[in-house]
Amino acid sequence: MTLSIVTPLIESLTLGSKNDVNVWLKMEAMQPSGSFKIRGVGYACEHHATKGAKRFISSSGGNAGLAVAYAGRKLSIPVVVVVPNTTSERAKYLLGLEGASVVTHGRSWVEANQYALSICTEHDAFIHPFDDPLLWHGHAAMIDEVVASGMTPDAVLLSVGGGGLLAGVDEGLYRNGLTETPIFVAETEGTASYKSALQKGTLVELDEILGIATTLGAKKVCERALELSNERKVIPFTVSDEEAVSACRAFLNDHRTLVEPACGATLALLYGKKIDLKPYKNILVIVCGGSTVTVESLQSL
Known part of the structure; x- marks a missing residue:
């Protein structure tokens, strides 16, 4: 039995035209449990x-x-x-x-x-x-699906909480021969334990989690997330809570899919044109989802 499904890979003309690059969305929000x-x-x-x-x-x-x-x-x-x-x-x-x-x-x-x-x-x-290699191995399948579809990403954008998604995407890229593909990672300003770890070169435990992206709220990322930054180009970004929520609302209008602010952090990198994507042709965005988000909860933020 396979409990996850093969999710759609959708081209976003809205985000592509805004950033002058081909943007592909791996729609993990459509998994049966609501997230990747x-x-x-x-x-x-x-x-x-x-x-x-x-x-x-x-x-x-x-x-x-x-x-x-x-x-x-x-x-x-x-x-x-x-x-x-x-x-x-x-x-x-x-x-x-x-x-x-x-x-x-x-x-x-x-x-x-x-x-x-x-x-x-x-x-x-x-x-x-x-924080478990079994999880990372399972997450890696989303990259297998992308490559099998015929699209080879030049870069990947995703959100980081504890680092499990990052570790899984890295494994998926590696086993498909994409060892040089950079990963842009997003956190909100109140949950940026990974960016802090990259800056200091060691795991950092935040004193507290601040803001609304609570599913990014690991005070300390897993060790593997820090290790792989020495093996692959990983570029961290932070966005405000307001930018994450705004991106969720825009994405709902553009793609008729509701995601939580933790996912909106990644989308905000594109809606806010925060990355210089000129060197790239095909950008893969992991739309990680959000199991408990509702329209009402998003409107209240």
Whole structure:
């Protein structure tokens, strides 16, 4: 069973004409769980299921947790998702709709994650939201699909939270021979743990997460994200919350697809023409999605 789907690759004439380059959108927002997370999470869950896991445990009330809940339902394996008390009621509702048991614990993801680990038994599989080679391997399939379609990207644009998507895209590019393809990464100003790490050459843990792009809110990225910056050209950018939200609204009008501000951070690089793309011909944008975003929540920001 493959839990993710082959998502559309769509040319954006709007963003292409604005930036004088061919812009291709990998529409991961159309995955059944609502985000790219089901690629890696689904791969990991299938792997653990074959090893005899009797239960999946996750520590995310956002895209990763919903992907685990979806995978568990499809594989008929119970799921427990531990979420911090800041998690929205909508997220809890969606987790319950997928059949997951939701446990609220702690004031932050770090506290929820520690509790999730503490309740794991030898019969459980813990599914990390971003720091696991199984996840990266699963995420890499989106690049396989792009290359199989006949489009070879000259550069890739994506958002960074914990670094799982970045690690997966890097793996996908590498196994398709695209070792020199640069990756432009976007964060909001209040979540820029990766840009800080690149500037200092070591992992940096933020004191706190600020702003609205909460799914980019890893205080510290995974070690692999920092390592690969020594193997490939990775160029970091930050945008404001306002720019991310504005990009989400524009994208909804232009492409009839609703995404969360974490995804809007990447789109803002193009809507705001923040990158000199003259050296490139075909730009691939990972439209990573957003499982809990609604029109009302976006309008309220």
